[in-house]
Amino acid sequence: xxxxxxxxxxxxxxxxxxxxxxxxxxxxxxxxxxxxxxxxxxxxxxxxxxxxxxxxxxxxxxxxxxxxxxxxxxxxxxxxxxxxxxxxxxxxxxxxxxxxxxxxxxxxxxxxxxxxxxxxxxxxxxxxxxxxxxxxxxxxxxxxxxxxxxxxxxxxxxxxxxxxxxxxxxxxxxxxxxxxxxxxxxxxxxxxxxxxxxxxxxxxxxxxxxxxxxxxxxxxxxxxxxxxxxxxxxxxxxxxxxxxxxxxxxxxxxxxxxxxxxxxxxxxxxxxxxxxxxxxxxxxxxxxxxxxxxxxxxxxxxxxxxxxxxxxxxxxxxxxxxxxxxxxxxxxxxxxxxxxxxxxxxxxxxxxxxxxxxxxxxxxxxxxxxxxxxxxxxxxxxxxxxxxxxxxxxxxxxxxxxxxxxxxxxxxxxxxxxxxxxxxxxxxxxxxxxxxxxxxxxxxxxxxxxxxxxxxxxxxxxxxxxxxxxxxxxxxx
Ligand SMILES: O=c1[nH]cnc2c1ncn2[C@@H]1O[C@H](COP(=O)(O)OP(=O)(O)O)[C@@H](O)[C@H]1O
Ligand SMILES: [Ca+2]
Numbered sequence: 001x002x003x004x005x006x007x008x009x010x011x012x013x014x015x016x017x018x019x020x021x022x023x024x025x026x027x028x029x030x031x032x033x034x035x036x037x038x039x040x041x042x043x044x045x046x047x048x049x050x051x052x053x054x055x056x057x058x059x060x061x062x063x064x065x066x067x068x069x070x071x072x073x074x075x076x077x078x079x080x081x082x083x084x085x086x087x088x089x090x091x092x093x094x095x096x097x098x099x100x101x102x103x104x105x106x107x108x109x110x111x112x113x114x115x116x117x118x119x120x121x122x123x124x125x126x127x128x129x130x131x132x133x134x135x136x137x138x139x140x141x142x143x144x145x146x147x148x149x150x151x152x153x154x155x156x157x158x159x160x161x162x163x164x165x166x167x168x169x170x171x172x173x174x175x176x177x178x179x180x181x182x183x184x185x186x187x188x189x190x191x192x193x194x195x196x197x198x199x200x201x202x203x204x205x206x207x208x209x210x211x212x213x214x215x216x217x218x219x220x221x222x223x224x225x226x227x228x229x230x231x232x233x234x235x236x237x238x239x240x241x242x243x244x245x246x247x248x249x250x251x252x253x254x255x256x257x258x259x260x261x262x263x264x265x266x267x268x269x270x271x272x273x274x275x276x277x278x279x280x281x282x283x284x285x286x287x288x289x290x291x292x293x294x295x296x297x298x299x300x301x302x303x304x305x306x307x308x309x310x311x312x313x314x315x316x317x318x319x320x321x322x323x324x325x326x327x328x329x330x331x332x333x334x335x336x337x338x339x340x341x342x343x344x345x346x347x348x349x350x351x352x353x354x355x356x357x358x359x360x361x362x363x364x365x366x367x368x369x370x371x372x373x374x375x376x377x378x379x380x381x382x383x384x385x386x387x388x389x390x391x392x393x394x395x396x397x398x399x400x401x402x403x404x405x406x407x408x409x410x411x412x413x414x415x416x417x418x419x420x421x422x423x424x425x426x427x428x429x430x431x432x433x434x435x436x437x438x439x440x441x442x443x444x445x446x447x448x449x450x451x452x453x454x455x456x457x458x459x460x461x462x463x464x465x466x467x468x469x470x471x472x473x474x475x476x477x
C-alpha cells in the first residue's frame with residue numbers, strides 16, 4: 001500500500017500536479033545536464049565536420065596554411081607589369097584553393113600597352129597607366145571584400161633592365177598610386193620587381209595547378225618555358241638526387257633549385273631566367289653581333305633601325321638578303337652557346353647549368369611569344385588555347401620568312417603586325433635556336449604551345465600571376 005502511494009505521488013509530480021516549472025527544472029537539473037551535454041557535443045561536431053574533412057583531404061603546407069573557413073571566398077588581384085605591357089588578373093579561391101567563377105569566367109584578365117618601363121622618365125605617368133586596369137579589377141571584387149583583398153604588383157624584365165633609381169621611382173609611384181586610388185588592401189612590400197627565378201617558379205605552379213598536377217610525383221609534372229619580351233624562363237621539377245648535383249655559387253648558395261611544398265608534395269624545382277633573352281631583347285643582342293654591317297636576319301630590302309631599352313640599333317638587310325643559315329650563325333653567337341664555364345657541366349647557354357634534364361622536362365608547355373608568333377605565321381590556329389608542335393615547325397616557318405622579301409611580307413604573313421615584319425626571320429630563327437641549341441630540346445620533340453589552360457570548363461591564362469595568387473591565397477587567414 002505504502003509503495004502504491006509513492007508511485008501515485010511521483011506520477012502526479014511528473015504530470016504537473018500543483019508544483020511550479022522552476023521547481024521541476026531544479027529537481028531534474030541532473031537529468032537535464034546529462035542529456036544536454038552529449039546533444040550539444042553532437043551539434044558542435046556536425047557543425048565543424050565539413051571543415052576538418054576539407055583540410056585533411058587538402059594536405060600539403062600550401063593548403064594547410066589556407067584559411068579553412070567554411071564557405072569562405074578569397075580574392076586576389078595581381079598586376080603583371082611586363083616589359084611590353086601591363087595586365088591585371090583577378091582570381092577568387094574557395095577554401096579548397098579551387099578557383100571559383102568571377103562572373104562567367106574563372107578569372108578577370110585585362111591588358112594594355114605599353115608597359116611601365118616605357119614611362120622611365122615619368123614615374124607618376126607610369127603609375128597612372130594602371131588606372132583603367134585597377135578600376136576593372138575593383139569592379140569585380142564585392143564591395144565588402146575589397147579592403148581585405150590583397151593587390152600585388154610584380155614587375156618583370158622591363159623594370160629589371162631599367163634597374164636602380166628609375167625602377168625604384170616607378171615602384172614608389174605605383175605604391176603611392178595604390179594607396180591613393182585603390183580600395184583594395186595594399187602594402188609597400190607587395191609592389192616589387194619580381195626576381196626572374198620567382199617568375200619562372202610561378203609560371204610552373206600556374207600550369208601544373210591548372211593541369212591538376214600539383215600533389216603528384218615530380219615525373220608527372222610538366223616543364224615550362226615562358227618567352228617574354230625582355231626575359232625567358234625555363235622551369236621543371238627534378239629528383240632530389242639531381243637537386244643535390246646543382247652547381248653551387250662561391251657563397252655556397254644554390255641559385256638553380258627551389259624547394260616547394262604544394263598539395264602535400266615536396267618539389268625540387270630547377271628554374272632559370274635569362275635576362276636580355278626575351279624575344280624583343282634578343283633582337284638587340286642579335287643586331288649587336290653584326291653592328292652596322294647589315295644583318296642576315298632582316299628581311300631582304302628592309303633598311304631601318306630598332307629601338308630597345310633606350311638604345312637604337314641598325315636594322316638593315318644585307319645586299320644578298322636574309323638567309324636562314326646565316327641568321328642561325330648570328331643567333332648562335334648572340335646566345336653564347338659555347339661558354340668556358342660549360343666544360344665541367346652541361347649547360348643551356350651563357351654558362352648556365354641545364355638542370356640535368358629528366359622526366360619533369362619530358363612534357364614542355366611553352367608560352368607567350370612562342371605561341372604568338374606560331375599563331376601569327378599560321379602553323380597554329382590563333383583561336384585555340386593549346387597546340388602540339390615541334391621545334392622544327394619554327395625552323396620551317398623561319399625558312400619561309402627568311403625567303404620572303406619585305407615588299408611581299410604583308411601579303412604572305414597577313415596576321416603579323418607590320419612593325420614586326422622586318423624581324424620575322426630573326427624572331428623565328430631565334431625561337432628555333434633557343435629551343436634546340438639553347439635549351440637542348442630535340443628538334444623533333446613534341447611540345448605544347450599554350451596560351452590558356454582549360455580548368456573546370458573555363459579557360460585560364462597560362463601566365464605567372466596565377467602562381468603568385470595561389471601563394472597569396474595560401475597565406476591568407
Ligand atoms: O597573361 C598573359 N596571357 C597570355 N600571354 C601573355 C600574358 N602575359 C604575357 N603574355 C605574353 O608575353 C608577351 C610579352 O611578354 P612580357 O611583356 O610579359 O615580357 P616580360 O615577361 O619579358 O616582361 C606577350 O606578347 C604575350 O605573348
Ligand atoms: Ca611576362
